[in-house]
Amino acid sequence: MGLGKTLQTSTFISGLFFSKIIQMVMIIAPVSILESWSEELAVAGLKGLVHHICSTSDMKALQIVVKEGGILLTSYEMFTRHHKILESPSRRWDYVVLDEAHRIKNYEAHVTKAMKSIECTKKILMTGTPIPKNLLDIYSLMDFIQPGILGDKDTFDENFMYPIKKGQYSNLAKGDKEEYLKALARCWSTISPYLLRRNKSVLIESGDLTCKKHDVVIWLRLTKLQVKLYEKLYQLHHETTQFRSQEQEIPFTLSALYQSICNDPYLLWKILDDKKSGRQVKRLAGNLLESVDVDRPSYDNTRSSCKINFILDLIKQMFKEERNQPKSVTENMQGEGKGKKLKILVFCQQIYMMDRLEVIAPILFFYELPPCATSILIQWTHAHNRYIILYLVVFQAGGSQ
Structure with a gap:
C-alpha cells in the first residue's frame, strides 16, 4: 500500500501503447479506486485513451475500445455482471490488470470463475496484501495468472496442500518435516518467477521515504464488560448443548462473536440490529446477551472497549x-x-x-x-x-x- 503500484503499472502500460505494442487493455478494480486509476493514467499520458464502464448505460465504451483501441476501466461488480460481454469481445485483450487482486483468492467464488474466463494475452495481478498464508488463496491467484502452473486441484492437494498443512503440527515426525520443507521449497520455486515484490526498504534506500517505521506490540487488558461477555461466551460454548447441535456452523460464528467482544462489546447489539447479520450469529449473540445481566452501553460510551479507549x-x-x-x-x-x-x-x-x-x-x-x-x-x-x-x-x- 502506497508504494507506487498504480503509477508503475500505468507507466508500463503507457510505454507499451506509445511503442504500439498493444492496443487494448482492461483494468478491473474496486469502485473506490477507479478515479485514482484515471488520474495515474492521465499522468502517464493516456488520458485520451481511458474509457469507463460504471453502469449498464456505459457499455458503448467497450465498442469504442474495440474499434479504436484504448483502456477500459471497470469494477469487479460490473465485470461479474456482464462478463459474457466483456471477457471476449471481437478482439482479444492485450493486457488485463486486476487491482486488489485478493478479491479472487477464493477459488470457488463466482467473481473468481468469471475472471478466469477472460480471453487475453497477458495478465497482471496487483495487491498490497502480503502473500496469503492460506495455500488455496495462492493456488487461486496463480491459477489465474498461469493456469495449471501448480497442477489441477487434486495434484495441488497431493503435492503441496497435504504435506505443508501436515508440517504445521508440533509433534511432527522427522520424515514428515523433511517432506514439509521440500513442499514449501517446491511451491516457492514455482511461483517466485511470477512475483514482483516491492517493500518500503526500496523507498528508504532511494531516499523517497526518509522515515523508518517502528513496530510496537501493546497488550491491552480487557474491560470488565469485555471480560464478563468473553467468559460467558466461553462457558456457553463448552457447557451448553445448543452450541453443539449445529457443530458445522460454530467455528465462524463463534469467531465473529469473540472478535466483536474484543473489538467493542457494542458490536453485539449492532449484530442484533443489523438486518444483514446472519440468523445463526444473531441467535448466538442474543443468547449471550440474555445470559449476561448487563445494560446496553450508550453509543458514546468510551469505557466499554479497551482498544477504543x-x-x-x-x-x-x-x-x-x-x-x-x-x-x-x-x-x-x-x-x-x-x-x-x-x-x-x-x-x-x-x-x-x-x-x-x-x-x-x-x-x-x-x-x-x-x-x-x-x-x-x-x-x-x-x-x-x-x-x-x-x-x-x-x-x-x-x-x-
Whole structure:
C-alpha cells in the first residue's frame, strides 16, 4: 500500500501503447479506486485513451475500445455482471490488470470463475496484501495468472496442500518435516518467477521515504464488560448443548462473536440490529446477551472497549504534546498553511469502528467526508488547531461493514 503500484503499472502500460505494442487493455478494480486509476493514467499520458464502464448505460465504451483501441476501466461488480460481454469481445485483450487482486483468492467464488474466463494475452495481478498464508488463496491467484502452473486441484492437494498443512503440527515426525520443507521449497520455486515484490526498504534506500517505521506490540487488558461477555461466551460454548447441535456452523460464528467482544462489546447489539447479520450469529449473540445481566452501553460510551479507549487516550496525549510545543515552533508550522502538521493514521478493520471513533472522540473534531462517497479515506481536521490531522483508513479497499 502506497508504494507506487498504480503509477508503475500505468507507466508500463503507457510505454507499451506509445511503442504500439498493444492496443487494448482492461483494468478491473474496486469502485473506490477507479478515479485514482484515471488520474495515474492521465499522468502517464493516456488520458485520451481511458474509457469507463460504471453502469449498464456505459457499455458503448467497450465498442469504442474495440474499434479504436484504448483502456477500459471497470469494477469487479460490473465485470461479474456482464462478463459474457466483456471477457471476449471481437478482439482479444492485450493486457488485463486486476487491482486488489485478493478479491479472487477464493477459488470457488463466482467473481473468481468469471475472471478466469477472460480471453487475453497477458495478465497482471496487483495487491498490497502480503502473500496469503492460506495455500488455496495462492493456488487461486496463480491459477489465474498461469493456469495449471501448480497442477489441477487434486495434484495441488497431493503435492503441496497435504504435506505443508501436515508440517504445521508440533509433534511432527522427522520424515514428515523433511517432506514439509521440500513442499514449501517446491511451491516457492514455482511461483517466485511470477512475483514482483516491492517493500518500503526500496523507498528508504532511494531516499523517497526518509522515515523508518517502528513496530510496537501493546497488550491491552480487557474491560470488565469485555471480560464478563468473553467468559460467558466461553462457558456457553463448552457447557451448553445448543452450541453443539449445529457443530458445522460454530467455528465462524463463534469467531465473529469473540472478535466483536474484543473489538467493542457494542458490536453485539449492532449484530442484533443489523438486518444483514446472519440468523445463526444473531441467535448466538442474543443468547449471550440474555445470559449476561448487563445494560446496553450508550453509543458514546468510551469505557466499554479497551482498544477504543487506548486509541483515544493515545491520540489525546499526542494532541496535548503537539499543543504544548513552544510558540515559535507552532507559528513556524502555521506559516501560510503549508507548514508541517502532526498526522496520525488509524487503520480499522471495519467501517463501524471508524463510526464509533467519530462519535466518542474526546476531542471535538470537525468531520469532513471527501467528495468521492466511496472513498476509503476519511479525514478529520480539528476545528480550532490546524496542526493535527487524523486519518481513518479501512484495511480493505472499498471498506468492510
